[in-house]
Amino acid sequence: xxxxxxxxxxxxxxxxxxxxxxxxxxxxxxxxxxxxxxxxxxxxxxxxxxxxxxxxxxxxxxxxxxxxxxxxxxxxxxxxxxxxxxxxxxxxxxxxxxxxxxxxxxxxxxxxxxxxxxxxxxxxxxxxxxxxxxxxxxxxxxxxxxxxxxxxxxxxxxxxxxxxxxxxxxxxxxxxxxxxxxxxxxxxxxxxxxxxxxxxxxxxxxxxxxxxxxxxxxxxxxxxxxxxxxxxxxxxxxxxxxxxxxxxxxxxxxxxxxxxxxxxxxxxxxxxxxxxxxxxxxxxxxxxxxxxxxxxxxxxxxxxxxxxxxxxxxxxxxxxxxxxxxxxxxxxxxxxxxxxxxxxxxxxxxxxxxxxxxxxxxxxxxxxxxxxxxxxxxxxxxxxxxxx
Amino acid sequence: xxxxxxxxxxxxxxxxxxxxxxxxxxxxxxxxxxxxxxxxxxxxxxxxxxxxxxxxxxxxxxxxxxxxxxxxxxxxxxxxxxxxxxxxxxxxxxxxxxxxxxxxxxxxxxxxxxxxxxxxxxxxxxxxxxxxxxxxxxxxxxxxxxxxxxxxxxxxxxxxxxxxxxxxxxxxxxxxxxxxxxxxxxxxxxxxxxxxxxxxxxxxxxxxxxxxxxxxxxxxxxxxxxxxxxxxxxxxxxxxxxxxxxxxxxxxxxxxxxxxxxxxxxxxxxxxxxxxxxxxxxxxxxxxxxxxxxxxxxxxxxxxxxxxxxxxxxxxxxxxxxxxxxxxxxxxxxxxxxxxxxxxxxxxxxxxxxxxxxxxxxxxxxxxxxxxxxxxxxxxxxxxxxxxxxxxxxxxxxxxxxxxxxxxxxxxxxxx
Numbered sequence: 001x002x003x004x005x006x007x008x009x010x011x012x013x014x015x016x017x018x019x020x021x022x023x024x025x026x027x028x029x030x031x032x033x034x035x036x037x038x039x040x041x042x043x044x045x046x047x048x049x050x051x052x053x054x055x056x057x058x059x060x061x062x063x064x065x066x067x068x069x070x071x072x073x074x075x076x077x078x079x080x081x082x083x084x085x086x087x088x089x090x091x092x093x094x095x096x097x098x099x100x101x102x103x104x105x106x107x108x109x110x111x112x113x114x115x116x117x118x119x120x121x122x123x124x125x126x127x128x129x130x131x132x133x134x135x136x137x138x139x140x141x142x143x144x145x146x147x148x149x150x151x152x153x154x155x156x157x158x159x160x161x162x163x164x165x166x167x168x169x170x171x172x173x174x175x176x177x178x179x180x181x182x183x184x185x186x187x188x189x190x191x192x193x194x195x196x197x198x199x200x201x202x203x204x205x206x207x208x209x210x211x212x213x214x215x216x217x218x219x220x221x222x223x224x225x226x227x228x229x230x231x232x233x234x235x236x237x238x239x240x241x242x243x244x245x246x247x248x249x250x251x252x253x254x255x256x257x258x259x260x261x262x263x264x265x266x267x268x269x270x271x272x273x274x275x276x277x278x279x280x281x282x283x284x285x286x287x288x289x290x291x292x293x294x295x296x297x298x299x300x301x302x303x304x305x306x307x308x309x310x311x312x313x314x315x316x317x318x319x320x321x322x323x324x325x326x327x328x329x330x331x332x333x334x335x336x337x338x339x340x341x342x343x344x345x346x347x348x349x350x351x352x353x354x355x356x357x358x359x360x361x362x363x364x365x366x367x368x369x370x371x372x373x374x375x376x377x378x379x380x381x382x383x384x385x386x387x388x
Numbered sequence: 389x390x391x392x393x394x395x396x397x398x399x400x401x402x403x404x405x406x407x408x409x410x411x412x413x414x415x416x417x418x419x420x421x422x423x424x425x426x427x428x429x430x431x432x433x434x435x436x437x438x439x440x441x442x443x444x445x446x447x448x449x450x451x452x453x454x455x456x457x458x459x460x461x462x463x464x465x466x467x468x469x470x471x472x473x474x475x476x477x478x479x480x481x482x483x484x485x486x487x488x489x490x491x492x493x494x495x496x497x498x499x500x501x502x503x504x505x506x507x508x509x510x511x512x513x514x515x516x517x518x519x520x521x522x523x524x525x526x527x528x529x530x531x532x533x534x535x536x537x538x539x540x541x542x543x544x545x546x547x548x549x550x551x552x553x554x555x556x557x558x559x560x561x562x563x564x565x566x567x568x569x570x571x572x573x574x575x576x577x578x579x580x581x582x583x584x585x586x587x588x589x590x591x592x593x594x595x596x597x598x599x600x601x602x603x604x605x606x607x608x609x610x611x612x613x614x615x616x617x618x619x620x621x622x623x624x625x626x627x628x629x630x631x632x633x634x635x636x637x638x639x640x641x642x643x644x645x646x647x648x649x650x651x652x653x654x655x656x657x658x659x660x661x662x663x664x665x666x667x668x669x670x671x672x673x674x675x676x677x678x679x680x681x682x683x684x685x686x687x688x689x690x691x692x693x694x695x696x697x698x699x700x701x702x703x704x705x706x707x708x709x710x711x712x713x714x715x716x717x718x719x720x721x722x723x724x725x726x727x728x729x730x731x732x733x734x735x736x737x738x739x740x741x742x743x744x745x746x747x748x749x750x751x752x753x754x755x756x757x758x759x760x761x762x763x764x765x766x767x768x769x770x771x772x773x774x775x776x777x778x779x780x781x782x783x784x785x786x787x788x789x790x791x792x793x794x795x796x797x798x799x800x801x802x803x804x
Contacts, residue, residue, distance in 0.1 A: 033590075033668075313620070344626065
């Protein structure tokens with residue numbers, strides 16, 4: 001049976017329409033992925049940005065004798081439900097350090113409770129109508145205001161929402177990352193040098209290669225089990241410490257650094273090695289003086305990306321106990337500490353409304369650190385990348 | 389003395405001995421050379437050899453000694469160990485300096501040492517794998533001594549309930565049931581939802597980027613997709629629990645369905661978003677390495693562009709695409725934070741994704757963060773679950789590697 005030209009051209013049109021449809025669908029898929037990203041960031045920003053501001057109340061503080069025992073007595077009675085409970089300890093501490101202030105009074109911006117804070121930001125809160133009216137009145141006269149949240153960046157964790165900050169987690173993250181980098185960078189680079197420059201092509205080398213690729217794909221939580229069973233239970237490394245967490249993360253980062261370093265070493269052309277061998281360098285001299293310096297930008301880029309990955313990791317750290325409640329900044333590698341992602345996890349489990357904002361604020365801090373690290377890595381690569 | 393103080397002392401003395409070795413060795417080599425002898429190596433190389441022969445054996449003795457100490461219990465006091473390793477260091481110093489002779493190949497000796505050190509570094513990755521296997525298997529075996537393996541694999545009730553009382557000496561723990569089927573059902577349900585989101589979007593994005601997109605779009609879209617992979621999972625978990633889950637509940641309510649706030653759909657979708665870049669980036673590479681001659685042949689036969697992609701390019705790239713999906717699946721199975729924060733805690737054997745259900749990783753975290761004794765069956769069950777997780781993800785990874793290797797051999801491409 002033969003078709004007329006009309007039918008065939010109809011069929012062709014259909015086929016071309018179908019072809020065009022695939023293009024639009026695939027474009028839509030990519031657009032959808034981009035849309036997720038935009039929605040995600042918009043959601044995080046809208047939830048997290050308010051955390052950088054906090055409600056403060058401008059009031060007279062009377063540094064009386066009684067106030068040095070109970071800080072609440074320094075304030076007017078009707079304001080007490082609105083002022084943060086932290087004053088109970090803050091004011092006596094201040095007076096103990098500066099005894100000459102007793103008997104004076106001053107006009108000061110005091111931290112308000114998280115309920116006032118949430119009310120000013122238009123979130124759910126538990127204030128009574130009279131209290132709301134009181135606040136509205138004071139807002140009108142400029143006595144209650146949202147100001148930059150110093151506490152959030154300047155103090156550690158707290159069970160009192162308005163007093164909780166991210167500082168101890170930031171310090172914990174830095175210490176953990178130092179341990180991770182000190183272990184994984186040298187070992188990773190050395191392994192990569194061995195595999196690329198020294199190793200003979202035999203079964204043993206292949207075993208190591210398969211192993212490394214496999215390690216890169218193992219779920220991170222299993223590294224946590226290793227850290228718990230071997231580092232903590234067997235070697236007796238203190239639980240919750242940056243040392244235990246850093247060692248666990250180092251093993252996780254190792255494959256990332258090895259793979260990045262191997263790529264960087266491979267991109268150095270052989271002619272450089274031939275020339276160096278030609279003038280009588282030994283293998284180690286070739287690597288140390290010629291190949292490694294040329295590969296360094298690539299190695300640094302890969303290591304920074306690996307470090308950023310480790311910085312966002314939570315699951316293995318939960319297993320080694322780094323979700324502890326850490327109100328003070330710790331200064332030792334063997335003391336209990338917490339890290340930013342773990343702090344975010346802890347806050348997300350708090351039932352109070354104010355902590356939702358803290359969590360999102362912590363997420364913004366973490367994301368901006370990670371994005372700047374990655375951007376730095378990209379700039380590094382762009383600036384020093386050499387095409388041979 | 390404390391361990392840190394001992395360590396500090398050891399390092400300081402070793403550093404001093406190393407410095408002594410370096411300068412004495414170099415001075416001696418310079419003297420020999422000045423006397424007119426033709427030497428095989430430079431003075432600096434002799435000096436470095438002396439340093440290596442001082443520090444190397446001493447560190448080795450110290451490390452092995454402390455390992456033995458840990459393994460066998462404290463039979464040797466740490467002070468003796470310190471003294472022994474320092475004696476070894478001094479002997480090494482003497483040997484190293486004595487070796488500064490015209491006919492000694494110092495450079496080759498250094499080369500040999502460095503090769504051993506590099507091999508040692510490479511061994512660490514193997515130790516890590518064995519460490520994971522050893523730690524998981526040994527604890528899992530203890531668990532299987534308490535509860536039967538068969539019950540663990542086929543049981544449909546997970547109720548650790550009273551097992552912590554048994555560990556504390558009260559009760560016999562007979563009420564505890566460790567049947568992992570509901571956990572694996574939950575895990576696979578959430579993974580399936582994630583793959584339903586990630587595979588179509590990831591694959592279609594890859595098709596668009598490799599077949600249609602102009603160069604400019606490609607250079608922007610690829611890093612933007614990579615951002616999705618770089619977001620920490622704890623952030624995704626928060627997003628799933630706070631933003632996506634209420635939306636799912638509202639949508640389900642609109643259709644008259646009853647959804648839990650810990651439903652499986654929210655973590656599934658968010659996990660799917662997370663693994664989009666894993667799938668799209670590998671698929672993109674694979675589609676790009678399908679030889680152009682196949683596209684040209686197909687177009688020459690009068691196929692439209694869409695038909696070429698659907699009937700020629702995708703079937704050719706299928707092993708690679710399956711491999712990408714398997715990798716994504718292994719990611720999703722082992723993903724922890726999203727499910728810990730957004731999925732439920734109740735082991736629930738159901739086919740309804742709107743109900744709350746729990747996963748293997750959630751149980752691992754839950755049983756290791758409580759206040760139980762480490763010896764209790766509940767804590768040890770985490771390692772048994774970890775063992776199964778390890779085996780499943782390992783298998784998926786190996787199959788994925790095999791598939792990509794088959795693809796590579798078929799089309800002789802080397803950049804995958």
